[in-house]
Amino acid sequence: EVQLVESGGGLVKPGGSLRLSCAASGFTFSSYSMNWVRQAPGKGLEWVSSISSSSSYIYYADSVKGRFTISRDNAKNSLYLQMNSLRAEDTAVYYCARLVGATVKEWGQGTLVTVSS
Amino acid sequence: QSALTQPASVSGSPGQSITISCTGTSSDVGSYNLVSWYQQHPGKAPKLMIYEVSKRPSGVSNRFSGSKSGNTASLTISGLQAEDEADYYCCSYAGSSNVVFGGGTKLTVL
Numbered sequence: 001e002v003q004l005v006e007s008g009g010g011l012v013k014p015g016g017s018l019r020l021s022c023a024a025s026g027f028t029f030s031s032y033s034m035n036w037v038r039q040a041p042g043k044g045l046e047w048v049s050s051i052s053s054s055s056s057y058i059y060y061a062d063s064v065k066g067r068f069t070i071s072r073d074n075a076k077n078s079l080y081l082q083m084n085s086l087r088a089e090d091t092a093v094y095y096c097a098r099l100v101g102a103t104v105k106e107w108g109q110g111t112l113v114t115v116s117s
Numbered sequence: 118q119s120a121l122t123q124p125a126s127v128s129g130s131p132g133q134s135i136t137i138s139c140t141g142t143s144s145d146v147g148s149y150n151l152v153s154w155y156q157q158h159p160g161k162a163p164k165l166m167i168y169e170v171s172k173r174p175s176g177v178s179n180r181f182s183g184s185k186s187g188n189t190a191s192l193t194i195s196g197l198q199a200e201d202e203a204d205y206y207c208c209s210y211a212g213s214s215n216v217v218f219g220g221g222t223k224l225t226v227l
Contacts, residue, residue, distance in 0.1 A: 102149065
């Protein structure tokens with residue numbers, strides 16, 4: 001069974017930083033692209049970033065480019081999202097998601113990030 | 118990276134059929150047969166219902182079906198049931214490993 005477990009969310013002040021982690025199990029992590037998708041309270045889903053299986057290709061949404069950094073450690077079956085210069089509009093539940101082709105096949109349970117003074 | 122356009126809400130009575138539309142552009146929905154649909158109940162993670170326009174994952178009821186014409190994809194739910202009440206999101210590949218989501222549609226079963 002595929003499992004994606006996010007951690008690292010919490011309350012942070014505007015301008016602050018946070019690092020999210022996603023522990024993956026139940027599949028060959030090193031073979032798949034991974035993504036972060038977020039959902040602001042009461043809002044829709046927004047793709048944030050993707051990283052290819054070997055970290056060769058990395059992409060970001062315009063809204064986070066230059067502030068967020070996605071990375072992975074295939075030896076630890078883990079995905080990360082370093083978030084710097086956080087803004088109130090970054091407040092959201094952040095989901096770790098496994099992409100198969102262009103389809104998000106599995107989602108984690110999400111971790112809430114709140115940016116507020 | 119503009120969001121795909123979905124109606125904010127749709128409703129139907131038990132047993133009826135409803136269709137949710139998802140309109141994109143020639144750069145996303147119109148260019149790829151890579152549209153997926155997700156169901157999300159309150160406080161839960163999204164669940165994949167349809168992928169690659171019309172394919173159903175194992176375990177998803179055949180009451181759910183998908184289609185596409187031009188820049189618009191559609192999700193049809195037949196034989197509406199109370200448990201179908203949820204938010205539904207479409208998603209399309211948009212090139213360069215990017216995906217774009219729709220704004221979401223709230224389905225109410227009357």
